[in-house]
Amino acid sequence: MIISIDEKAFSWFNKEFELSKPFSIRMFPQYAGFGEKNKGYSLAFSAETPTNARFTKEWNGITFYVEDNDIWFFNETETFLSVNPSDELNVTFKEKQNLTIN
Numbered sequence: 537m538i539i540s541i542d543e544k545a546f547s548w549f550n551k552e553f554e555l556s557k558p559f560s561i562r563m564f565p566q567y568a569g570f571g572e573k574n575k576g577y578s579l580a581f582s583a584e585t586p587t588n589a590r591f592t593k594e595w596n597g598i599t600f601y602v603e604d605n606d607i608w609f610f611n612e613t614e615t616f617l618s619v620n621p622s623d624e625l626n627v628t629f630k631e632k633q634n635l636t637i638n
Contacts, residue, residue, distance in 0.1 A: 537610040538632070539563070539593060539600065544619035545626075546595055553583050557597030560586055564602070565609040577609065579627050 541549075549561060566580035586592070590604040602610060614630040 537591060537602075537607070537612075538614040539591070539602075539610070539617070540614070541593070541595060541600065541617045542619070545617040546598065548619050548623075548625050549581075549598060555583055558599065559583055559597070560599040560601055562586070562601060562603065563610075563615075564606045579609075579615070 553559065553561070560583065562582050562584045564580055564582070565577040568578055568580075586599075586601045586603065588604045589601040590607050591602040591610070593600045612632055614632055616628040616630070618626045618628070620626045
């Protein structure tokens with residue numbers, strides 16, 4: 537599992553959530569939409585405090601995390617968060633083998 541967040545995406549989260557740092561952003565599968573990686577699921581975000589985080593990545597006062605029970609969505613995947621020219625968050629998945637979290 538690899539999650540990459542570019543500078544523009546970090547700024548997007550900072551602006552969208554308008555919370556005082558430090559704060560945490562949970563990344564999780566949401567049963568909605570068509571989903572690029574898993575049919576019927578899309579990647580969702582919420583400002584929450586971790587309870588059983590399996591993956592964390594801190595960047596300038598914002599901790600991005602995935603709870604243990606959501607790891608299945610990210611296994612064998614590189615997840616890239618960026619911002620498109622319309623200033624909207626863009627999530628891209630690239631399948632990789634041997635990236636399973638144990």
